[in-house]
Every structure is written in C-alpha cells, then in structure tokens.
Amino acid sequence: AQKITQTQPGMFVQEKEAVTLDCTYDTSDQSYGLFWYKQPSSGEMIFLIYQGSYDEQNATEGRYSLNFQKARKSANLVISASQLGDSAMYFCAMRGRYSGGSNYKLTFGKGTLLTVNP
Amino acid sequence: EAQVTQNPRYLITVTGKKLTVTCSQNMNHEYMSWYRQDPGLGLRQIYYSMNVEVTDKGDVPEGYKVSRKEKRNFPLILESPSPNQTSLYFCASSLRPVSVYEQYFGPGTRLTVT
Numbered sequence: 701a702q703k704i705t706q707t708q709p710g711m712f713v714q715e716k717e718a719v720t721l722d723c724t725y726d727t728s729d730q731s732y733g734l735f736w737y738k739q740p741s742s743g744e745m746i747f748l749i750y751q752g753s754y755d756e757q758n759a760t761e762g763r764y765s766l767n768f769q770k771a772r773k774s775a776n777l778v779i780s781a782s783q784l785g786d787s788a789m790y791f792c793a794m795r796g797r798y799s800g801g802s803n804y805k806l807t808f809g810k811g812t813l814l815t816v817n818p
Numbered sequence: 819e820a821q822v823t824q825n826p827r828y829l830i831t832v833t834g835k836k837l838t839v840t841c842s843q844n845m846n847h848e849y850m851s852w853y854r855q856d857p858g859l860g861l862r863q864i865y866y867s868m869n870v871e872v873t874d875k876g877d878v879p880e881g882y883k884v885s886r887k888e889k890r891n892f893p894l895i896l897e898s899p900s901p902n903q904t905s906l907y908f909c910a911s912s913l914r915p916v917s918v919y920e921q922y923f924g925p926g927t928r929l930t931v932t
Contacts, residue, residue: 704860735920745908804916806910
C-alpha cells in the first residue's frame with residue numbers, strides 16, 4: 701500500500717524567506733510520481749510541481765523546487781522568497797500503480813498549513 | 819480554456835434525498851476520478867474511471883455511485899445521502915492514468931447533509 705506522511709500540521713515563515721515543507725512516502729512500486737498541490741482558502745487544488753521516480757534531477761518550477769531523496773523516500777517542497785500569497789494548505793501526493801489493480805490514483809498526505817507573516 | 823467543471827459548487831440537502839454532482843472536462847482526458855476531502859484526512863479517492871464505461875471503486879466508495887457514458891462526463895451520485903457524507907468533493911482528470919500525467923482538479927463541491 702502507498703502512504704504519504706506530512707509531519708508538519710502547520711508552518712510559519714517570514715515574508716521573503718525560504719521554507720521547506722516535509723514529505724515522506726512509502727511504496728513498493730518502482731515507477732511512481734510525486735506531486736505537490738496548493739490549496740488556498742478558496743478551496744481549489746492548484747498543481748505546483750512534479751517529480752518522477754526515475755528523474756535524476758530535482759524538479760523546479762519558478763520559486764518551487766522539490767528536494768527528492770529517493771533512498772530516504774522523501775520529497776520535500778522548498779519555496780524560496782515566500783510571499784503573502786503563499787499562505788495556504790499544501791498537499792504532497794504520490795501516484796503509482798494501485799496494488800493489485802490498475803488504478804493510478806493519487807494518494808495524499810494530510811497537508812501542511814503554511815502561514816507567511818509580513 | 820482547459821478545465822474541469824463541477825456543479826453545483828455548494829449544496830445543502832437532507833438525509834435520504836438523492837443528488838447528483840456533475841463533473842465535466844474539455845481536455846479529452848481518459849482518466850477521471852472523484853475524491854472527498856475531510857479535515858485531518860487529506861483527500862481520499864471515491865471512484866475512478868479509466869475510460870468510457872470503465873469504472874471501479876477507490877478507497878471510500880460506500881454510499882456513492884458513478885457512471886461514465888461519455889468521455890467528458892463523470893457524475894457522482896448519492897442515492898441516499900447521510901450526514902457522514904458531508905464533505906468537500908473534487909473531481910479530477912488526467913490525459914492518461916499513468917503517474918507522469920498531472921491530475922487536473924475541478925473547483926470542488928461543498929456538500930452538507932443535514
């Protein structure tokens with residue numbers, strides 16, 4: 701079974717500073733994908749960044765980067781130069797082959813609520 | 819504009835009154851899925867569909883039905899809603915089911931069952 705663990709229920713960061721949101725995962729699949737989504741207070745799910753299990757380089761998208769450490773099964777999200785608009789819930793998710801079937805579902809962590817202080 | 823739409827966005831209903839939440843995507847995606855989000859639990863998959871007429875259960879299918887008669891539509895049906903189905907529901911789709919393809923999410927439907 702797949703599992704995503706986000707150990708930080710809440711995080712605070714000062715505006716313009718960098719912040720790391722932790723994510724560890726567990727899977728027996730060899731091929732999988734790791735995603736981060738942002739959910740602002742308005743409720744929509746916004747895709748931020750993707751890392752494939754066979755990608756050798758860490759993914760980056762603007763101010764977002766994914767610190768992928770395969771041996772440690774971690775996929776931390778780093779947000780550089782935090783902005784007030786970054787305040788939101790952040791979900792780490794993994795997608796692979798569902799055990800015993802063919803369902804490539806997303807398995808989500810419980811989320812980290814990030815607050816950016818001015 | 820490529821998007822996943824859901825209707826209604828907000829719904830308050832009573833126990834036992836059948837309801838349908840519609841989901842439609844305009845990206846010709848094969849894979850569609852329903853999730854529910856509850857505080858402290860993250861998102862959990864209810865049902866998914868690999869393509870037209872191919873649907874299967876996710877992690878929490880009890881009390882829900884789905885159908886996939888057309889590629890673009892994937893409605894979620896609650897035949898007899900109960901208060902424990904009060905939740906935020908998301909429809910999602912992706913071009914293919916494999917891991918590399920991003921899932922696009924709809925805006926969410928906030929359902930309250932009294």
